């Protein structure tokens with residue numbers, strides 16, 4: 001029985017020799033094999049904490065070995081060694097479940113530190129195993145679509161880190177669910193996950209909500225209050241709708257992130273915290289930075305890793321599964337039998353544009369569980385907002401009015417305000433550009449075609465910065 005912590009497999013004896021020596025120097029016990037077959041046989045009698053494997057080997061190669069390990073010994077992390085020319089294989093290695101890859105030729109120190117990290121990870125994993133069995137994939141995230149698979153991969157890749165993540169996506173796409181999944185699959189999974197929605201709190205309360213307050217800090221502060229930062233200590237603070245955070249709070253947040261401490265409102269003693277920040281927004285933060293609504297330095301601090309969630313209409317292939325999932329949930333919630341969906345109704349759900357994304361589908365399923373009269377959901381059972389929209393799509397598919405309708409729905413679903421202003425700007429700009437193009441730049445003629453006076457046209461040209 002082989003009891004060494006690290007098993008190395010490589011057909012190149014010099015690589016085995018270098019690794020053996022360096023690991024021994026770092027007081028890490030290891031055993032090496034010249035082919036994957038020998039390693040697999042040894043696995044019948046004992047198990048290492050981690051495996052380091054080459055990719056190109058005769059007979060069973062590294063990828064095949066990785067596949068077997070990830071199927072039968074998922075708990076053993078594998079480090080795959082690859083040459084740069086094999087980058088594709090390396091990317092596949094991640095998808096196949098490898099722990100990390102080590103580009104060849106490697107630096108000894110890098111190899112050792114990677115091995116140490118993998119060993120620490122393996123130890124942590126086994127300590128958490130029983131707890132993880134309960135919540136490992138109980139994140140409830142459904143998604144077969146490639147864009148969702150990408151999200152799951154990101155969650156997997158980030159599972160060892162406490163790095164800041166910025167999640168982008170329309171309202172109802174599952175940003176909070178993904179943030180929670182990131183937390184559950186992180187070294188902080190046993191610590192608190194505290195969500196806070198910036199858009200849902202009145203602006204003047206945000207500060208004390210986040211940082212708490214001392215007794216007597218302001219009228220009505222009758223007792224000391226621990227803010228969300230303190231509650232999230234050692235865990236994760238999920239800041240939803242971060243784009244709505246007032247500028248002065250952004251400044252405070254930035255300071256906590258760099259100092260690791262803050263003062264409660266009205267307090268003089270610093271409170272130390274270790275909090276991972278996951279932020280989310282449906283807005284374009286880069287735009288906000290440009291127009292001064294969001295601090296550039298805070299943006300860069302939060303935007304270390306970006307996860308983009310697809311809208312539901314961009315992952316139509318998931319609609320059927322999600323529908324079934326939500327119908328089942330609603331049935332349990334309401335203690336009734338699960339409804340099925342007729343072919344026509346299913347087609348309709350599939351083709352709908354879902355401006356409110358997964359949340360809207362979830363609500364629709366709840367509605368249908370209560371309102372549909374039969375066991376099977378028919379087209380007629382679907383709520384009006386779904387069918388009216390569909391009529392527009394089929395009847396006026398190519399009209400600009402229907403495109404405008406969709407745009408309005410989308411903006412409203414994303415919680416935007418004052419949208420007429422933006423629409424009007426775009427509308428007039430497009431009219432002007434097209435008229436100028438039609439008259440080959442003759443302004444007076446364009447003004448006439450549009451029904452504007454010459455002065456109006458000149459003013460608009462300036463407003464829109466249209467090149468003449």
Ligand SMILES: Nc1ncnc2c1ncn2[C@@H]1O[C@H](COP(=O)(O)OP(=O)(O)OP(=O)(O)O)[C@@H](O)[C@H]1O
Nearest residue numbers: 140141142143170171172173174175176177358359
């Ligand atoms: N992939 C998914 N699988 C299963 N349920 C999902 C999925 N995505 C979202 N949901 C469900 O849809 C609802 C909305 O998700 P969530 O609150 O995470 O969205 P959000 O993007 O944070 O929305 P908002 O920006 O409006 O806060 C939740 O009930 C969530 O459980």
